Amino acid sequence: MTSTVKLFEPLTIRGVTLSNRIVVSPLCMYSAVEGLAQPWHFAHLSTFARGKAGIVVTEASAVEARGRITPACLGIWTDAQAEALRPVVEFIDSMGCVAGMQLAHAGRKASTRPPFSARGPIPLSDEDAAEDGAPWQTVAPSALPVADGWHVPAELDTAGLDTIKQAFVDAARRAIGVGFRVLELHMAHGYLLHSFLSPLGNQRDDEYGGDLAGRMRFPLEVTAAVRAAIGDEIPLFARISAIDGREGGWTMEDSVVFAGKMAAAGADVIDCSSGGIGGAPRFRSDDLGKPLNADSARAPGFQVPFSRQVRSETDIKSMAVGVIIDPHQAEEILQSGGADLVALGREIMHDPFWPLHAAEMLGVDPDYGMWPKQYTWAVDRRAQIKALNR
Numbered sequence: 001m002t003s004t005v006k007l008f009e010p011l012t013i014r015g016v017t018l019s020n021r022i023v024v025s026p027l028c029m030y031s032a033v034e035g036l037a038q039p040w041h042f043a044h045l046s047t048f049a050r051g052k053a054g055i056v057v058t059e060a061s062a063v064e065a066r067g068r069i070t071p072a073c074l075g076i077w078t079d080a081q082a083e084a085l086r087p088v089v090e091f092i093d094s095m096g097c098v099a100g101m102q103l104a105h106a107g108r109k110a111s112t113r114p115p116f117s118a119r120g121p122i123p124l125s126d127e128d129a130a131e132d133g134a135p136w137q138t139v140a141p142s143a144l145p146v147a148d149g150w151h152v153p154a155e156l157d158t159a160g161l162d163t164i165k166q167a168f169v170d171a172a173r174r175a176i177g178v179g180f181r182v183l184e185l186h187m188a189h190g191y192l193l194h195s196f197l198s199p200l201g202n203q204r205d206d207e208y209g210g211d212l213a214g215r216m217r218f219p220l221e222v223t224a225a226v227r228a229a230i231g232d233e234i235p236l237f238a239r240i241s242a243i244d245g246r247e248g249g250w251t252m253e254d255s256v257v258f259a260g261k262m263a264a265a266g267a268d269v270i271d272c273s274s275g276g277i278g279g280a281p282r283f284r285s286d287d288l289g290k291p292l293n294a295d296s297a298r299a300p301g302f303q304v305p306f307s308r309q310v311r312s313e314t315d316i317k318s319m320a321v322g323v324i325i326d327p328h329q330a331e332e333i334l335q336s337g338g339a340d341l342v343a344l345g346r347e348i349m350h351d352p353f354w355p356l357h358a359a360e361m362l363g364v365d366p367d368y369g370m371w372p373k374q375y376t377w378a379v380d381r382r383a384q385i386k387a388l389n390r
């Protein structure tokens, strides 16, 4: 479908054409068992395909077991974990949507409790630990805990870095093997690759630390290795924390430099989030409307300036995320050059049919033709109500 409404303008990146610019942001569900997707994941992800999002991205999926945020996070370090996701990928395809996977390593923010039970690291010696599974040794660029009370990570040596790079490559191949057509590298929110970038996480004195070039080296190597493994057809996104928002941390200027290097390493889209290098939870709905700081949820579109700057100062595409709620707001972000794509998290969980409702609201789908044919009777009824109210 062609449309002057930018939100529903198709976008081709490498060998993949998206039917619209709406992306389901990665959303941890803390519902996996030994890294394996469960019926919940099928229901959750396929709901967004019924709603016709352009890309449905999985939650952060760990490239190795110690890279899980919690014991209940999805994994992609075994073939069985990939196969468990094949049915949902096939369903997403059947709806005309594209399945994406976020490849992740939690680094020093691994070995934490699923938020349904408690927050923070799994206690090292505590009977509560049993409920959430045993804690494990975390790894990081430097042996710096996230904050007081967190596990002290083991500093990765160069053999350790090679192992993790290979884990990203193997995971990328596995994901593509079961039909994922977009991959995103998680380089944000204080997890492993972000902690290499930020001076607040990386105090190494070898070639993987020190100045900006040194701190960017490992994330860029991972990107280049993944690109080499996946060939030229698959779009590769990277989610970054555009700013740490902390004294002495990663800055927007660093992000612009990094985005340029990422394009050269084979990335196609920079997904602009922020924060998370410290231990505090990042998103709390009760923070909405309060003044900006790096560790709280903020006003609508608060991260759009990051994506706008990446897009205008480099040759790489960008994606905006963060309190994008209203279809007109999303359309304005795209029309004004703030991003090439918009990602929605909490709002699309609240309304998985958000893209279809947006299409109606923006006049792209007045007759509900985009709805799944199985729901014809529901939309017929809605059309009748609309006609009666005219």
Ligand SMILES: Cc1cc2nc3c(=O)[nH]c(=O)nc-3n(C[C@H](O)[C@H](O)[C@H](O)COP(=O)(O)O)c2cc1C
Pocket: 025, 026, 027, 028, 029, 058, 059, 060, 102, 186, 188, 189, 239, 273, 283, 321, 322, 323, 324, 343, 344, 345, 346, 347
């Ligand atoms: C329940 C939940 C789980 C999340 N899991 C992830 C994740 O796996 N990977 C990630 O990069 N961001 C994750 N995020 C952040 C979201 O992808 C998104 O960037 C954030 O919620 C801001 O967008 P929103 O205002 O549309 O929700 C999560 C957020 C929530 C609320």
